[in-house]
Amino acid sequence: MDVNDLLIEAYGRLPELVESAVEGLSPEQLRQAPAAGANPVGWLVWHLTRIQDHGVADVLGEKQLWVGGDWAGRCGLTADPDDTGFGHGSEQIAAVRPEDGRVLVDYHRAVVDRTLAYLRGLRPADLDRVVDPNWDPPVTLGVRLISLLADDLQHAGQAAYVRGLIQRG
Structure with a gap:
């Protein structure tokens, strides 16, 4: 397996994790924190999703999908x-109040x-390209992609856990 296939496999697993975390939850449940100061699903x-959109748009040198679509309004935000x-x-x-x-x-x-x-x-060879020289050592594209993935997986797991807490009431 080459590095592209490995990254594609890893990132390709995220949508299923996201969908299972929100599936069947009402808008109220999506906004329900399990405890004071905790993050809702x-x-x-x-x-x-914002972290991935921000990070990938940055390395592409393109506009974030968040800015160009109607996602913000549908989440109660600008x-x-x-x-x-x-x-x-x-x-x-x-x-952050997603409509559903x-x-x-x-x-x-x-x-x-x-x-x-x-x-x-x-x-x-693209993975060795420095995308953020403001760190020591400078951040390469490979490190950035793994950082984004790690953040996504961690938060998807948290969302699944919070979902479980909400459903158990």
Whole structure:
């Protein structure tokens, strides 16, 4: 298996994780935090998708899908390209109000489709390209792609856990 196939396999697993986390939850349940200060399923899925959209758009040098589509309005937000959820306090978390789980699944699918298309065109040498020289050592494309994937997987697992808490009431 080459590196492209490995990355495609890994990123390609995300939509199923996202869909299973939100499937059948009402808009209220998507916004329900399991405890004070905890993140709800809807916010977690929105955040992991925003991180991937932001990161992939950056390495592509293109506009984020969040900014160009109607995703923001359908989540109760404005299309701010810098709002990915990092540093959100309780009021900002509560402001993420997806109209339903489908909007989260559809936005995530659009982001993953773009990511997979990008990954299909990568060559192994591309992974060594520095995409952020502001770190020591500088961040390469390969490291960035793994960081995005790790963040997505962690948040998808958290969303599944919170879903379980909500369903057990």
